Amino acid sequence: MSSPSGVLRLGGAEFGPGQYAVMAVLNRTPDSFYDKGATFAFDAALAAADAAVAAGADIVDVGGVKAGYGEHVSTEEEIRRTVPFVAELRRRHPGLVISVDTWRARVGRECAEAGADLINDTWSGADPDLARAAAEYDVGLVCSHSGGLGPRTDPHRVSYADVVADVESTVVGLAERAVSLGVRPDRLLIDPTHDFGKNTYHSLELTRRLGELAATGWPVLVAVSNKDFIGETLDRPVAERGPGTLAALAVSAWLGARVFRVHDTAAARGALDAVAGLAGADGV
Template sequence: MKIVPSEAPRLRLGPAKFGPDVFAVMGIVNRTPDSFYDNGATYGFDRAWDRVEQMIAEGADIVDVGGVKAGTGPAVSENEEIERTADLVTAIRDRYPDVVVSVDTYRSRVADVLCEAGAHLVNDAWAGSDPELATVAARWDAGLVCSHTGGHPPRTDPRGVVYDDVMADVVAGTTGLAEAALAAGVRRDGILLDPTHDFGKTTYHSLDVSRRLDELVATGWPVLVSMSRKDFVGETLDLPVEERLNGTLAATAIAAWQGARVFRAHDVRATREVLDMVAAIKGHAPPRAPRRGLS
């Protein structure tokens, strides 16, 4: 079912409602010892909690908690994933009831436990590889991210990837998952589409997706982008992870201008400032301290 832009729903995730002209920042907390970004800096609870409080102070609307590295690496059982994440999910929900809690998982059993612990959004980066995930989201009245991986299974890197038209594949795949989620009982205003940069894609594909993001936005579904310090940024600029912020922010501004609504980010303050600037240029928000030439 295609939704025309004029009928695009407001986005409702747990305690929060985001209008069509509002940009939401999703801050990332990795409870993993082998994150590509920080190599386990927030693996322990205390460090993770410090990160949560920092991100919320810097303007995060959503906190995304993950317990398994997205890429290849040692196997992590469902029980271990739950042990890494459930206590933090509960703590955020209790301490910050107005903040949306997201869980980055592709497993329905894990999602079930974490939604019971207080999560409002299931961030499935692996394109419905577990067909029960949408049912779990519906059971708990949680939102769901519908992503695109080009058929690649969880935790695999792309190899020899070819598309006739990568954005056409993204649109078909994500909207198909959104329709299936609706049929499973997930709220329409809780579903987001993620083109899923890097996953099942070369850098050329991710750049094409970025320049044509308005085609996904035109489906009417709210769009989430997760581009923070990813390989397509690093390969484009030939820079390591720690030097990819500027490239990430450039891609963020372009995605925001094209209509993306939610931005998954490691660098919350910088992302918030970029989005606030885009919102002001688009006329969706006033400047915070206008003085020049007014007196």
């Protein structure tokens, strides 16, 4: 059911097999785990987006709510943080693929109306209407795995008989549901969603066996940048996880991932270009 040509189409952009798309993280939040609110202010966020595009970002992913625990953010506040920004980003960069990181259908609809091309649902269809919103506006959708957790919750003694099998069943099922609701197959991605509903062992296992997810035929997005499984594996705080992040990106690319959500666009672009060169023009 995935795109017969293997081409991912988002907005006016096309990404074929063997092409690596860099998705730059842009948090319009005051409490991000990584930047601690550095891009919460509107002008600071615009400057960061401009810099990411100049550094080689293919996609900018705009989020208005911190993924983990923190102060409650209402739907109205999330819209206030994201919709005007998406509209301005679309004006400044007409050809850029704009993504919005949200689990709420209302936010997805309003951001799509403002110019977003992709809805990045990191909470595994917690709002069942989100896929319908993607279909209504003919935008892309990321289908993720959170191990049954609700938005903004952390795993506690989570276990799987086979984490990769559980992830594959969930994300493929969500992709097939999205198609049944009218989302175009060539606008869908699957995301194993490292660390969401998983411990470090699970995230490492997913990284090592990522080829099994790529073999489904759906384009795979990985969001490993500076995550806890890298920090715990290498015993490094957030500020020192850059080398580990690049290693995880390279392994993921070699095993078939296509889209990479990152904090350091320039470093990721360089690493992925190197992988593409080593793999050859037609990919691995």
